[in-house]
Amino acid sequence: MSAGVDLDNVCADFGTFRAVDHVAVNIRPGEFFSFLGPSGCGKTTILRMISGFIPPSRGVIRIGGRDMKGQRPNQRPTALIFQNLALFPLMPVWENIAFGLEVRGVDRHKRRARAEELLQLVDLPDAADKAIAQLSGGQKQRVAIARALAVEPQVMLLDEPLSALDLKLRQHMRAELRAIQKRTGVTFIYITHDQGEALAMSDRVGVMSQGKLQQVADPREIYNNPANGFVASFVGENNIFTGDIQGAEGDLARFATASGTFTARLGPAVTQGMKARLFLRPEHVRLAPAAASANSIPVEVTDVAFEGNFISIHARDAGGQVLLAEARNDGATAVPAPGERLHFTFDGQNAVILTGDTAARDADE
Amino acid sequence: MKDLVNRYGLLLTTVFAVLTGFWVLVLVVLPNIYLFEHSFRPYLPVAELRGPKDVYSLDNYLTFFRSPIHISVFVWTVVYSALVTVICFLIAYPLAYYLSKVSARALLPTIFLLLFIPLWVSEVLRSFAWFIILALKGPLNASLLGLGIIEDPVRWISGFRGVIIGLVYTYVLFMLFPLYNAIQSLDTNQIEAAEDLGAPWWRTHWRVILPHAKPGIASGSVMVFMLSAGSILVPTLLASTNSRWFTEIIQQWMFESQDWNTGSAYAFLLLILCTVFVSVVMRVFRVKLSDIAK
Numbered sequence: 143m144s145a146g147v148d149l150d151n152v153c154a155d156f157g158t159f160r161a162v163d164h165v166a167v168n169i170r171p172g173e174f175f176s177f178l179g180p181s182g183c184g185k186t187t188i189l190r191m192i193s194g195f196i197p198p199s200r201g202v203i204r205i206g207g208r209d210m211k212g213q214r215p216n217q218r219p220t221a222l223i224f225q226n227l228a229l230f231p232l233m234p235v236w237e238n239i240a241f242g243l244e245v246r247g248v249d250r251h252k253r254r255a256r257a258e259e260l261l262q263l264v265d266l267p268d269a270a271d272k273a274i275a276q277l278s279g280g281q282k283q284r285v286a287i288a289r290a291l292a293v294e295p296q297v298m299l300l301d302e303p304l305s306a307l308d309l310k311l312r313q314h315m316r317a318e319l320r321a322i323q324k325r326t327g328v329t330f331i332y333i334t335h336d337q338g339e340a341l342a343m344s345d346r347v348g349v350m351s352q353g354k355l356q357q358v359a360d361p362r363e364i365y366n367n368p369a370n371g372f373v374a375s376f377v378g379e380n381n382i383f384t385g386d387i388q389g390a391e392g393d394l395a396r397f398a399t400a401s402g403t404f405t406a407r408l409g410p411a412v413t414q415g416m417k418a419r420l421f422l423r424p425e426h427v428r429l430a431p432a433a434a435s436a437n438s439i440p441v442e443v444t445d446v447a448f449e450g451n452f453i454s455i456h457a458r459d460a461g462g463q464v465l466l467a468e469a470r471n472d473g474a475t476a477v478p479a480p481g482e483r484l485h486f487t488f489d490g491q492n493a494v495i496l497t498g499d500t501a502a503r504d505a506d507e
Numbered sequence: 508m509k510d511l512v513n514r515y516g517l518l519l520t521t522v523f524a525v526l527t528g529f530w531v532l533v534l535v536v537l538p539n540i541y542l543f544e545h546s547f548r549p550y551l552p553v554a555e556l557r558g559p560k561d562v563y564s565l566d567n568y569l570t571f572f573r574s575p576i577h578i579s580v581f582v583w584t585v586v587y588s589a590l591v592t593v594i595c596f597l598i599a600y601p602l603a604y605y606l607s608k609v610s611a612r613a614l615l616p617t618i619f620l621l622l623f624i625p626l627w628v629s630e631v632l633r634s635f636a637w638f639i640i641l642a643l644k645g646p647l648n649a650s651l652l653g654l655g656i657i658e659d660p661v662r663w664i665s666g667f668r669g670v671i672i673g674l675v676y677t678y679v680l681f682m683l684f685p686l687y688n689a690i691q692s693l694d695t696n697q698i699e700a701a702e703d704l705g706a707p708w709w710r711t712h713w714r715v716i717l718p719h720a721k722p723g724i725a726s727g728s729v730m731v732f733m734l735s736a737g738s739i740l741v742p743t744l745l746a747s748t749n750s751r752w753f754t755e756i757i758q759q760w761m762f763e764s765q766d767w768n769t770g771s772a773y774a775f776l777l778l779i780l781c782t783v784f785v786s787v788v789m790r791v792f793r794v795k796l797s798d799i800a801k
């Protein structure tokens with residue numbers, strides 16, 4: 143069984159600091175929903191409010207349509223997987239998993255049987271009697287998931303559960319989590335600052351910045367039609383140009399920048415006179431030997447990095463702005479060499495003009 | 508040692524080492540060896556020392572086992588020391604939990620200061636204070652009478668009551684600090700995880716917090732128990748006519764009978780039997796010595 147979660151203009155205050163600011167979203171039953179945002183934007187705080195550890199200072203939280211006000215964490219149909227997992231190190235694996243059943247007065251025999259069933263589900267069949275300290279990171283992860291599933295929650299809350307794992311395991315666990323969610327049909331609310339994770343796993347993503355929800359949409363929509371500069375720059379790579387909107391040209395707008403005047407789509411609710419930026423994904427850039435009639439910048443290639451499935455190209459225009467392009471590593475695309483002089487061109491339909499601050503990229507990404 | 512030399516220089520290090528050595532050897536080891544040796548020799552007039560009667564035997568130790576009164580005093584001392592330990596735990600555990608997981612960080616220094624202040628007063632004064640508080644016409648009875656909680660004054664210092672109150676008061680902090688340290692080191696997320704999985708507060712304590720705090724409970728208990736059983740001041744000052752503590756018997760041997768030999772034998776018996784008792788209890792609760800040393 144699963145339940146939807148409604149956040150109705152929820153706020154959280156720590157003293158005078160507002161960590162979560164009027165967040166409103168309806169998460170559907172059985173949905174895999176991710177909150178994506180940089181460190182400190184209030185993701186954990188939202189999760190702790192849903193699970194009942196902190197009361198919202200304003201707004202209403204409903205689970206399965208029921209107002210959760212005054213309900214303690216042990217009375218809510220949610221199960222939280224902590225950022226550090228918080229397994230009980232003094233209990234063997236199976237007692238960890240069966241803890242929620244022990245609390246509910248299920249007898250020892252049935253508890254053990256259920257724990258073994260869940261261990262099957264998370265693909266750890268022989269671990270029942272192991273100590274927590276004997277498990278690897280990925281195995282602990284699975285035990286934490288099994289422990290949460292054991293109480294048959296209607297909503298699973300996951301706080302960056304994969305952040306401690308190495309890349310390979312992380313990718314494996316992504317698929318695993320997604321599969322478990324599909325199999326159990328439980329609503330998953332997932333928190334991450336890793337955009338790849340959010341886009342790959344979720345039905346819908348809510349992008350957050352400084353306590354505010356910036357956009358809620360499915361992953362494609364988030365990537366292809368970001369609502370503002372923050373979402374565009376936080377999710378995926380961009381070429382960003384600052385400039386002024388100068389009027390329409392067909393269904394596109396003219397945008398004057400230091401590198402030239404370009405055409406691009408207008409983002410939602412963006413009008414002339416607003417402080418705006420132009421965003422262009424590197425995969426929509428072509429590097430051609432000849433100039434195009436529009437949206438063309440002469441550049442010099444400065445750096446070519448081989449990334450495996452694609453090649454990342456850094457170039458510089460006359461004004462010194464660094465521009466990014468990508469070439470697919472399919473053998474057919476010509477790969478330029480550093481020092482080569484080319485023309486950086488793009489289709490105005492693939493560029494978008496947006497308002498709002500851009501995200502400061504984490505140093506580790 | 509090299510570290511110390513680097514940090515404090517050769518002279519200071521030597522002084523430290525010599526002082527520590529002096530303290531351990533001359534003030535701790537030698538007197539104990541002296542008493543230990545004496546405990547196997549008979550109590551003789553000065554003239555017969557080193558004479559033919561001055562031979563090693565277990566007689567002094569057997570004196571204890573031949574005296575039902577002394578055995579019963581010993582048993583009661585152990586029983587009441589254990590009771591003091593349990594009471595200290597019952598008082599210290601909620602307080603330690605509160606201090607380490609509930610109260611605001613900013614308040615901690617103040618609370619600890621308040622807890623420490625009584626320790627600055629000498630144990631004698633503190634015991635006398637309790638003697639006054641618990642007296643038949645003392646302030647405790649006066650206030651209870653005034654509040655209408657009791658109708659007749661209670662004779663607090665009767666049986667072992669005064670001694671227990673005094674010992675609990677004196678040693679409760681020795682339980683509090685190991686418990687505080689132990690609970691403090693528990694990841695708060697584990698407490699929350701238990702609650703999130705549906706556990707009521709008491710089960711969280713029983714299954715998560717208490718097991719984690721076990722080493723702290725063990726070291727606190729060993730300290731309180733050993734200190735209580737070996738205490739002489741409180742049992743003397745807050746004694747009633749029918750509360751005899753084993754240390755008082757040792758004192759009688761040594762200072763009233765002037766028989767240091769039997770006195771030492773009794774002192775070592777107290778140490779040995781209490782150690783045995785503690786080991787048995789630790790075995791029962793499955794605590795290892797290495798847990799305590801942590």
Ligand SMILES: Nc1ncnc2c1ncn2[C@@H]1O[C@H](COP(=O)(O)OP(=O)(O)OP(=O)(O)O)[C@@H](O)[C@H]1O
Nearest residue numbers: 156159161179180181182183184185186187188335
């Ligand atoms: N108990 C608290 N008291 C005061 N401020 C807090 C408290 N908890 C969180 N904050 C603040 O609220 C903001 C949001 O915190 P939160 O833990 O929700 O961030 P997060 O998005 O989960 O970040 P991360 O990705 O680093 O885990 C932060 O600026 C943090 O400093």
Ligand SMILES: [Mg+2]
Nearest residue numbers: 185186225301
């Ligand atoms: Mg967080």
